Amino acid sequence: MLENNKDYCIANFPNPTLGMGDEKYNIVNYGDVSESIPLNIYQQGTTIVSSLNTPFEFIDVLFGSIFYPITSVTTSCVNIDIPETSWFLNDKTNRTIIFPSLKWHSLEMTEAFSPETEVTNIRSYGQFIRASQKIGRYAKYPENWDSYGAKVINKDCIIMSTKIIEQLIDLKSSKNFEVPTPFVAPLSTGGVQMEWEHGDRYLEISINPNPLIVEYFATDRPKGGQLSLEGSLRSLSFLNGLIFWFVNGTAEDLSYISPDESYEEWVF
Amino acid sequence: MTIQLILDQDELFRRILDDWIQENGNISSAAFQNTSNTNDMSVNLSRLTTPEETVSEYPHCGVASFLAGFARKLDQKVLHDPILDNIAHSTVRGKKTKSIRKKIAEGSTVILSPSK
Numbered sequence: 001m002l003e004n005n006k007d008y009c010i011a012n013f014p015n016p017t018l019g020m021g022d023e024k025y026n027i028v029n030y031g032d033v034s035e036s037i038p039l040n041i042y043q044q045g046t047t048i049v050s051s052l053n054t055p056f057e058f059i060d061v062l063f064g065s066i067f068y069p070i071t072s073v074t075t076s077c078v079n080i081d082i083p084e085t086s087w088f089l090n091d092k093t094n095r096t097i098i099f100p101s102l103k104w105h106s107l108e109m110t111e112a113f114s115p116e117t118e119v120t121n122i123r124s125y126g127q128f129i130r131a132s133q134k135i136g137r138y139a140k141y142p143e144n145w146d147s148y149g150a151k152v153i154n155k156d157c158i159i160m161s162t163k164i165i166e167q168l169i170d171l172k173s174s175k176n177f178e179v180p181t182p183f184v185a186p187l188s189t190g191g192v193q194m195e196w197e198h199g200d201r202y203l204e205i206s207i208n209p210n211p212l213i214v215e216y217f218a219t220d221r222p223k224g225g226q227l228s229l230e231g232s233l234r235s236l237s238f239l240n241g242l243i244f245w246f247v248n249g250t251a252e253d254l255s256y257i258s259p260d261e262s263y264e265e266w267v268f
Numbered sequence: 269m270t271i272q273l274i275l276d277q278d279e280l281f282r283r284i285l286d287d288w289i290q291e292n293g294n295i296s297s298a299a300f301q302n303t304s305n306t307n308d309m310s311v312n313l314s315r316l317t318t319p320e321e322t323v324s325e326y327p328h329c330g331v332a333s334f335l336a337g338f339a340r341k342l343d344q345k346v347l348h349d350p351i352l353d354n355i356a357h358s359t360v361r362g363k364k365t366k367s368i369r370k371k372i373a374e375g376s377t378v379i380l381s382p383s384k
Contacts, residue, residue, distance in 0.1 A: 149303055188301045188304065193296065195296060
């Protein structure tokens, strides 16, 4: 577990705490989340997605604030002013946000205390975070939000969508791979759609409710024709494969993509 | 109400939201889904209404337009289907696969922008 350091204090603390302004760095710690905390909290146009394994995934880069759950939907959010630069440490079970100007070498020191710690510069993922926030806002859409009788956006679809965004961020950071940010859109069936498009190349992932299912549609135009592939998306590796194809593949490569349905990787 | 014959060159209006407009101005295929549990997508027959009238009760919406003949080429039936408050109401009937929705999106033009 992370330990104290002369420049900042990180504690395995079950309740959120906030380092005050007269300290060198402001620190937010949060650890285990009790089952009473709702899985999703949407407030002030921002999204908090939490689970027992992942306390929450939320940083509001646009508006410079952090919101996190304490007790309930109505009283659970505390607004913390966050300076210009922030760093996010993730050791899988506990999260710590440190700001404003921690240097990279300091972060490497923290990594030494916990081999699983991932250090991410939030700034480089701003577009993904904005996409995630946009998805979170769909939770507020009332029935008939599209004027044609649309259903309320299903919360499981929102959670799944943010997980996919998270997976894209992981792919981007772990493979140092330039993953384009998807265009996200609500579906009148209560689902969420993600789209990537470049020239004739198009990739769409839709997250549909009742039952929750993730589907893909990929299409491209090789010489003199059109190739399309669609089906259910069941594994992270296949999602990664589709993204790799979209970024680096050829139109013909689409015909060689096949779903990897190994049991271990089934996540959707 | 008289049922009109919809010609291939008739324009159809579909209300759209800002959420469905991409940065480059393209419309997302998400805008062209059938009503849940049906094979029908509601539109207005342009010659019986205006874009402004189409969104009069939904001021946050914009309007996209596409040709009836274009939809028919995608194996859709286009039928005038007037309802009590909307004589222009029409239906684009048929399964909207992802491919078909994408093609309708590509064949549509924003003629009235939705509010942000």
